[in-house]
Amino acid sequence: MSDQTPKTAESDISEEEAARHASKMAKKKAARDRMMKTKDGEKGLIIVHTGPGKGKSSSGFGMIMRCIAHGMPSAVVQFIKGAWQTGERTLIEENFADLCQFYAMGEGFTWETQDKARDIAAARAGWEKAKEMILDQKNTMVLLDEINIALRYEYLDLQEVLEFLVEHKPPMTHVVLTGRNAKEELIEIADLVTEMTQVKHPFRAGIKAQKGVEF
Template identity: 70%
Template sequence: MSEDTERHAMKMAKKKAARDKIMATKTDKKGLIVVHTGKGKGKSSAAFGMIFRCIAHDMKCAVVQFIKGGMECGERNLIQEKFSDTCEFHTMGEGFTWETQDKSRDIEMAVAAWEKSKELIRDPANTMVLLDEINIALRYDYIDINDVVTFLTEEKPEMTHVVMTGRNAKEELIEIADLVTEMELIKHPFRAGVKAQIGVEF
């Protein structure tokens, strides 16, 4: 064994020992409140990755889409066609608010989506519930942030994971979350005149 290889092995052994010591202290399990926010792309994509992990482990889960009802969605198609016995999927929105141009209808649909969300979260059979683009509904005050925070802190079952996506997450939501990821926009093809494409955006 060369000196360089031996030095590397010793360094990695020390790193592993330190890592194992840290991991030995991480023994708690709980249902997480997860927020994916920010201007960058990938918030819903990352959240659906978590849903597909649950499906892969045959764990019951559910999705509520607050906004994207009028849009094609590859994840929705796949789940409804192949995994509907494991994952409930509810598309409650009718498109982005600038497309519907009907505030009262948007509020009505958002409230209905939140009621369905509470029903699914309360169901102990569901390991994870994804609330896709709920942050948009909260940003426009279509649903009450205080109601959402109170429900998640007081009524969410202890072991249920709730994942919420969308730009401009409210500070109140960030405060109670266990995991918050902000997607940072560095570069996007839309700015160069490239439209949303199947397999990438939807």
Template identity: 80%
Template structure:
């Protein structure tokens, strides 16, 4: 069944309205000619921060763009995204899982700080390599929230040393205001409903 209006006058008005929208959109897009490496933040209490970031990593892979991932919190647990990338796209995406697992599992502040320091060293190495079009710093916001890393150092490095055309994506709840101010693109995920509240555990293909 067609969704087209039955009234010829309505069809004409619809076409005219859409033509105006298209003209305005085309004008706006013609003015957007710049390109730069973006600082992108995914934060907030809702699900989807890392998932969305890995979607961008897969886009880079699809475009044959070298990229990298550093996971600041996740540890040895197998995840679909890591298995996929290491199993099929390791030539395009360097993947480094450097966390010790959830912070409540280690219960060792110095150990968590040491792991975060190693992850940050690797992150800087990947970002400085201008061959990498995008670098994902997965859950770095959590490391910063618990003061495992020096916020000033992270902000200064991203501001002063990130190559001009390299995208850097930072994920995790409670992004620091200083990073939000520095970023070019910030998305906050909110919670409307979550199955965990109904007693449903994390499941393969959804959470990992």
């Protein structure tokens, strides 16, 4: 006769292990419930996606798609990459234009245009459109895609952007700013900051940007 603790019918773990796990999870749930009782506030967030890894814009567009799914109006203003016809842009313009306004204001990366004055003009036009979209209180979220690049190259005045976000953004409007090398001052005023870390990239192995992955 075996002296092993009997196994439960549902799995290979013992009744003793199952009881310990249930007790541990019950304590975690109680602690989580206590914490959640103190988290009842809402506000429009300033959200920054930065870092050398991929996924900054993709994450921002994921949030926009969430807003669309909830029937919440939103807007996208693209800096730098506006010359590209991306999958996100096609999807939104062809299927969700009633819920998401999309403005591609850039003309490509700086090494492609090779015209600083033109890049600055495009960035300024994008920022004016961004302010218009943020001030329109029907928009729940506004994605400023790759604006961090425009700030990095000083195509936009950093202090002007910071002041607008702090003093003029409607209280319940979310603003998402993407792009590597986010300015420290922007990180300081943000409510949520995520840094994408690059571990491996196919470009180093000679793989070009591919449809469905990068655009």
